[in-house]
Amino acid sequence: MNIILLAPPAAGKGTQAELLESKYHLNHISTGELLRKSASREDDFGKKMRDLLESGELVSDEIIFEVLNKHLETCENQNLLLDGFPRNIYQAERLEEMLKEKNDKLDFVFFLDVPKETLKRRITGRRMCQKCGSAYNVNIDSLKPKVDSICDKCQGTLYQRNDDNEESFEIRYQEYLDKTSALITYYQDKQILYRIQSDKSKEEVFQELCGVIEKGMKK
Numbered sequence: 001m002n003i004i005l006l007a008p009p010a011a012g013k014g015t016q017a018e019l020l021e022s023k024y025h026l027n028h029i030s031t032g033e034l035l036r037k038s039a040s041r042e043d044d045f046g047k048k049m050r051d052l053l054e055s056g057e058l059v060s061d062e063i064i065f066e067v068l069n070k071h072l073e074t075c076e077n078q079n080l081l082l083d084g085f086p087r088n089i090y091q092a093e094r095l096e097e098m099l100k101e102k103n104d105k106l107d108f109v110f111f112l113d114v115p116k117e118t119l120k121r122r123i124t125g126r127r128m129c130q131k132c133g134s135a136y137n138v139n140i141d142s143l144k145p146k147v148d149s150i151c152d153k154c155q156g157t158l159y160q161r162n163d164d165n166e167e168s169f170e171i172r173y174q175e176y177l178d179k180t181s182a183l184i185t186y187y188q189d190k191q192i193l194y195r196i197q198s199d200k201s202k203e204e205v206f207q208e209l210c211g212v213i214e215k216g217m218k219k
């Protein structure tokens with residue numbers, strides 16, 4: 001089973017990916033998380049990545065495929081749950097070729113639909129775990145960590161992403177409109193797009209996602 005989570009910034013891709021990963025034993029791959037790992041390197045490449053990510057603009061396709069292919073080589077589980085990839089039509093076409101080469105295909109593309117004003121409110125409260133990448137939100141009661149600044153799952157330290165500020169958000173949202181949102185029609189035409197209204201609790205969104213998957217698996 002291969003799934004894509006498609007959404008504007010801070011729509012909850014990472015949160016839903018964690019829940020789906022454990023329920024369906026998928027291989028959760030977040031290209032943003034792979035890039036943030038590269039950005040923590042103390043060399044010129046790390047510094048370049050930090051600047052790029054902070055700017056809010058999309059990273060070049062060349063860098064994305066380099067990082068992604070390198071990561072895929074290390075993965076045994078080939079049931080992919082792609083979070084934040086593809087982000088444009090070119091990446092989507094390349095992904096399709098990659099899957100075809102393995103006689104594989106995409107099963108579900110979930111579009112997590114959240115209004116811009118809600119995203120803006122969420123972005124400043126988001127905190128990430130330095131160790132396991134789990135996401136929390138200090139502005140939303142149900143998403144707060146049990147202990148301040150500590151991850152519930154692995155006790156790692158929580159931090160605020162450099163691009164989780166209003167200025168970077170505006171650029172990231174514009175990038176989403178200009179480049180990523182075209183994927184909605186692209187996958188609609190292929191009849192694998194499922195629009196999930198996602199300005200609800202994480203449990204409600206998760207239930208809807210599972211409903212679609214269970215129905216699809218019975219076909």
Ligand code: AMP
Nearest residue numbers: 031032033056057058059064084085087
């Ligand atoms: P995310 O964690 O998905 O919000 O991604 C954080 C940042 O990483 C984005 O704002 C982009 O700069 C970059 N990024 C992540 N995935 C991609 C991708 N597939 N293509 C281009 N840039 C990406």
